[in-house]
Amino acid sequence: MPSALESPEGGEEDILHYEEMEDDAVSPMDLSELLKEGTKESHDRAENTQFVKDFLKGRIKKELFKLATVALYFTYSALEEEMDRNKDNPLFAPLYFPVELHRREALAKDLKYFYGEDWKEKIQCSEATQQYVDRIHHVGQHEPELLVAHAYTRYMGDLSGGQVLKKVAQRALKLPSTEEGIQFYVFDNVSNAQQFKQLYRARMNALDLDKNTKERIVEEANKAFRFNMQVFDELDKIGRSLGEEAQDGGFPVHDGKGDIRKCPYYADKLGTASPSCPFHAAVGLARQPLVQLVLAACMAVAAGAAAWYIL
Numbered sequence: 513m514p515s516a517l518e519s520p521e522g523g524e525e526d527i528l529h530y531e532e533m534e535d536d537a538v539s540p541m542d543l544s545e546l547l548k549e550g551t552k553e554s555h556d557r558a559e560n561t562q563f564v565k566d567f568l569k570g571r572i573k574k575e576l577f578k579l580a581t582v583a584l585y586f587t588y589s590a591l592e593e594e595m596d597r598n599k600d601n602p603l604f605a606p607l608y609f610p611v612e613l614h615r616r617e618a619l620a621k622d623l624k625y626f627y628g629e630d631w632k633e634k635i636q637c638s639e640a641t642q643q644y645v646d647r648i649h650h651v652g653q654h655e656p657e658l659l660v661a662h663a664y665t666r667y668m669g670d671l672s673g674g675q676v677l678k679k680v681a682q683r684a685l686k687l688p689s690t691e692e693g694i695q696f697y698v699f700d701n702v703s704n705a706q707q708f709k710q711l712y713r714a715r716m717n718a719l720d721l722d723k724n725t726k727e728r729i730v731e732e733a734n735k736a737f738r739f740n741m742q743v744f745d746e747l748d749k750i751g752r753s754l755g756e757e758a759q760d761g762g763f764p765v766h767d768g769k770g771d772i773r774k775c776p777y778y779a780d781k782l783g784t785a786s787p788s789c790p791f792h793a794a795v796g797l798a799r800q801p802l803v804q805l806v807l808a809a810c811m812a813v814a815a816g817a818a819a820w821y822i823l
Contacts (some may be wrong), residue, residue, distance in 0.1 A: 543726050544713035547664060550730035554737035563744040563751070567677060570684035576751045577685060578626045583641040583743050584696060585619040590645040591662055592616050594652025603657040606715040611701050612708065613667050618695040625692045640746040644739035651732065657725055660716060661732035665740075668712065670697065671705045 538545055558564065566572060592614050599608045623631040637645065651658045678697035687693045702708045721729070 538713075538717070541723075541726075542713075542717040543660075543719065543721065543729065544716050546726055546730050547661075547716075547733055551665075551733050551737060554734045558737050558741055558744070561741055561744040561748070563748040566748075566751075567680060570680055572681065572684050573751060573754055574685050575754055576747055577681060578623075579638075579750060580747055581619060581622050581626065581696065582635045583638060583747070585616070585623060585635070586637045586641050586645055587648070587743075588615040588619060588666070590648040590652075591666065594648055594656075594659055595663065597652055598656045598659055601656050603719060603721070604659050604663075606719060607660060607663055607712065609712075612699065613702075615670070615696055618698065621695045622693055638743070638746055640739075640742040644736075644743060647735065647739060657721070658729055658732040660719070661729045662736050664712075664716065665733050665736040668709055671699065671702065671709055675705070 540546075592610075595604070595608060595614075596610075598604045599610075620631075623635065627634045648659075648662055651662065674697050678694050681687065681694055681697075682689075682691070685693070691698055699705070
């Protein structure tokens, strides 16, 4: 089995060496397959939360994205604290990849970018996130074998659909091409995400676990999805309470309702020179059959590749 190789004393950080594992070598009773099959319904539900659907469409307000980053920071801080605690536990140790996977420091960089040097004083853990954090700490301290479920759910999703979400966020929020604000999605020490995921699954399948423990891990993975969905729902409620933000060139989006003269773009930028609101122009364009076909194709590709937890 491929493994992490220690660097010479005084040398650079450990570098992970891995090779592609053959999918046909996987057994239906392997933990990776049990998790894949046992969380399909949770996958679908997570993909269809309003927050995720809006995110995939690029309908993400910067303030909401910042709050989502805060939630991730508290979640990964708890997860990686418990992973560090259990790094020598044989029921988890083979999945301990701090150099390749840990996200806490990357999230700290993102929060510094969004909130400034004093970002720690400006953030707080939300109610839904705190419940998630509490569960992770309980598992790490009392049922460490279940920590596999939380690590698998988060990191494998980050290396899969998360990479598409990175592009969506960068484009929708007009973030710098230098990847500030989206360091969470950047895995500098994973050279090939697909091969790394195969290695990770192989390591999971090699854990010395009985049938009952595997079933409990699958159950815990579904709990992890539920915690994530609760965070999504919480963010969605906050998003509905936020005012419209500037998008696409800094202009607010008009919802097409009410007096057209009250469209912020129309009032602020067009005055009386133009009788139409960009919203209505966009709607008219979207009604064209060819445009609808292109949009449908794009959405199909994005939905198939980019759900937050697609593996």
